[in-house]
Amino acid sequence: MTTNTALTTKDLSVTYVGDREVEALKGVSIDFSANQLSAIIGPSGCGKSTLLKSLNRLHEIQPNVEISGDVHLGDQSVYNTDEPVPKLRKRIGYVPQTPTALPLSIYENVAYGVKLHGEYDSKNELDALVESYLQKVNLWDEVEDRLETPGAELSTGQIQRLCLARSLAVEPDVLLCDEVTSALDPISAESVEETLVDLKEEYTIIMVTHSMEQAQRIADDVVFLYLGEVIEENDVQTFFQNPEKERTKKFIDGDTIVEYDESDDDSPSEAVPAER
């Protein structure tokens, strides 16, 4: 990989310590390249969402999570730092799997983070910002005459683009997308995919997907996660055409059944909390 690295994980482990201990990530070390779209793929319950959320400490809203290792955003450590978490999350945005409009107007949905961080001087500047980010996600033409209506009144596809606009408006370096097209109809999904491809010019995008076709279509790099471990991390061409690992080959060929090692006490079951 010739490009710069934007985000690195070092020996990142996440364990859910509720009634039953589940090791969701086991020492994951990955380099995510800047201005690339990296796709994280793998069977259900293998820690994809956990990995994504641990990159900006969003898993911390759940109780009983233990974490070791670290994540680096450039030179900035995400875990071993005095930096306030909101400041880190501003640099590493997150778009959830379910299209979620905040209970605010379309305008306020986009302006939400900008207003909190106070990064504008006048109403005009804010207006312009909102317009530019809605343009960036190809939503402006559809909503320009109803910016004051609740965001939730849009279609799910539109809401997902609204979510992208909201995340981008605070100018993150990295954008985390958790299966952002899985709740959408094919046409909306295609339009969100196109938006993501446009966006990687300016941002580093890390996307969880359950669809290998999608990874093949739009990703530059692919990370294959299996039972909380990285099996293979490669560029998209090599990954799909000439995978290094036997396990990857099997997965690409459609063997998505997880084989739990019975002797391993820590093996997660189907009910890994991260994949609710």
Added chain:
Amino acid sequence: MGGSTDSGSQNRLGRRLLTERVSGYWLQGAGYFAIVLFALIVLALLYQSLPLLSEYSLVQMLTSSNWDPAQNQFGFLPAIVGTVYVTALTMIMGTPIAILAAIYIAEYAEGRTKTLVSSFIDVLAAIPSVIFGLVALIVVVPFVGDYLAPAVGSSATGLGIFTVSLVMAIVVTPFMISLSVESLEALPDELRESSLGVGATKWETIRIVLLRAAGPGIFSAVLLGFGRVFGATIVPAMLIGGQTHLPSSPFATGQTLPTLIVNDFGELMSLPLTQSALIFVGLMLIVVVWLFNFSAMILRQRLQQRWQF
């Protein structure tokens, strides 16, 4: 043989469809029964109020502060003012505490603390309110009479509007907390993640996103509390002092609409107009509660529309 099975299953289908139709009617009947019951109660109260209403002018009774059934003086103003006073004071004291406690339980408390706090709140909500009245007679009444009222330069026995409001706030707050916690916890985590994901703090997320999204539910919780205070009988009857006059201060004794009914109930048999007057009080209560619920329903729909997510 095939034919007999056919007719057997035909019969069976016939029976199933009949059950289907009958159960539909039966459930519909049960639903309409609620409406009929409400209408019957209103009609009965209205019918029994007629002797009073034909004798005196409604406006005069609602604005007169002279309540003396023995002299045929039926001024409802003291009880109306008392009710509004108690309800307002209770809600002012109870609502902020309820919402803050609900936020704490739903968003901040974790693990054992959370279980402990919420189970105690559920226990509080389940205590019969007569027990609150009893404890208040021993604890709150002397406290208000001996310390609080003198401290603000008022003299009082301790029985009165303020004491009732304080105790009613303790009675209804657990209800409002439980229901508000439920609406907050029902919110999808994606709302929290979306807000935190752009760098919002936890408090900003709660204030701007979660309280709006759970707003209609919290509003309903507060309204349920309101309904309970408005119609509360036993606690006010024990603690308000039972004097039918316009209260001059929060520490003054007074009367609410429900306590008027309870306190004057003994005279009911001998004076027919008094009976009619007390039944009219019941009518007022039921009409106000109904109007309030109705407008609240409309307001709730507006909020839901505006704060949808």
